[in-house]
Amino acid sequence: MEQRGLKGERMALDCSGYSTPCDAELAAMEEYIALLHKGTEPLVEEFLKGYPQFAESLRPVLEAAVMVNHKYRKIKAQYPALDVKRLFGLDAAGHLP
Amino acid sequence: MFDAEAVARVLAGDLEAFAELVERHDRSIWACLHNIVGNAEDTRDLKAECWESIFVKLREYDPSRDFRKWAVGFARKLGCAALRHRRSLPRMVGIEFVPERRLPTVSGPQDEHERLLAEEEARAIVAPLPKEQQMAVLCHGCDGMSYKELARLTGRKPGTIQSDYRRGLETLRRLRE
Numbered sequence: 341m342e343q344r345g346l347k348g349e350r351m352a353l354d355c356s357g358y359s360t361p362c363d364a365e366l367a368a369m370e371e372y373i374a375l376l377h378k379g380t381e382p383l384v385e386e387f388l389k390g391y392p393q394f395a396e397s398l399r400p401v402l403e404a405a406v407m408v409n410h411k412y413r414k415i416k417a418q419y420p421a422l423d424v425k426r427l428f429g430l431d432a433a434g435h436l437p
Numbered sequence: 438m439f440d441a442e443a444v445a446r447v448l449a450g451d452l453e454a455f456a457e458l459v460e461r462h463d464r465s466i467w468a469c470l471h472n473i474v475g476n477a478e479d480t481r482d483l484k485a486e487c488w489e490s491i492f493v494k495l496r497e498y499d500p501s502r503d504f505r506k507w508a509v510g511f512a513r514k515l516g517c518a519a520l521r522h523r524r525s526l527p528r529m530v531g532i533e534f535v536p537e538r539r540l541p542t543v544s545g546p547q548d549e550h551e552r553l554l555a556e557e558e559a560r561a562i563v564a565p566l567p568k569e570q571q572m573a574v575l576c577h578g579c580d581g582m583s584y585k586e587l588a589r590l591t592g593r594k595p596g597t598i599q600s601d602y603r604r605g606l607e608t609l610r611r612l613r614e
Contacts, residue, residue: 404606
């Protein structure tokens with residue numbers, strides 16, 4: 341029991357750094373990600389002007405999304421056969437490993 | 438960074454630094470060669486030849502590049518050359534010469550090796566994250582899979598995957614600071 345309590349405490353600490361976004365903020369995040377996927381990639385600051393109420397909490401998330409997408413696209417350009425589904429064992433038939 | 442330092446030390450005459458490089462990257466070289474030539478005996482011979490070439494060409498190494506990729510490039514060239522050479526040799530059966538028929542194709546194993554390298558690089562982007570967050574960031578954020586599709590494949594809730602995605606990004610951003 342004591343162990344479970346400690347684990348719970350640790351998990352609570354681990355989650356303490358995360359923000360808890362509302363639905364509108366999540367929708368704004370998804371809107372930006374959709375633009376990234378389309379390849380338009382608007383500047384984060386420009387995009388956030390449309391959502392000033394979420395600017396502080398969304399900025400780090402969107403910046404990280406841009407950073408990760410750049411790295412991924414660089415690899416994908418070099419190795420077009422890269423399939424991230426395979427990386428996690430998610431085959432086309434929809435089976436987990 | 439470690440590799441570039443080791444190369445600089447080798448160029449300054451420190452042979453132990455070369456041994457460090459070999460220890461660090463020998464498996465990648467071996468895997469690349471074995472994928473191409475397909476047998477352990479040839480792989481062993483070619484590996485020694487490969488490290489010899491790397492040592493000779495070390496001055497040409499650009500420290501801004503990934504040493505492993507640069508070194509594996511040598512292995513790939515040597516492996517493909519060996520395969521071409523093997524294909525050009527006639528094979529004696531009885532008194533007739535017939536071409537070798539049971540050789541692996543060059544493109545297959547090489548493609549496979551490149552795919553593995555790419556997967557390794559992609560995973561490195563999200564390496565500090567728990568697996569669920571890695572999956573959300575790469576599959577949704579980079580590859581464009583929908584939460585619904587990911588939920589179907591993993592048996593998890595779309596909302597949970599979205600939460601993993603956001604948390605993964607927050608962690609990566611924090612780590613970058």
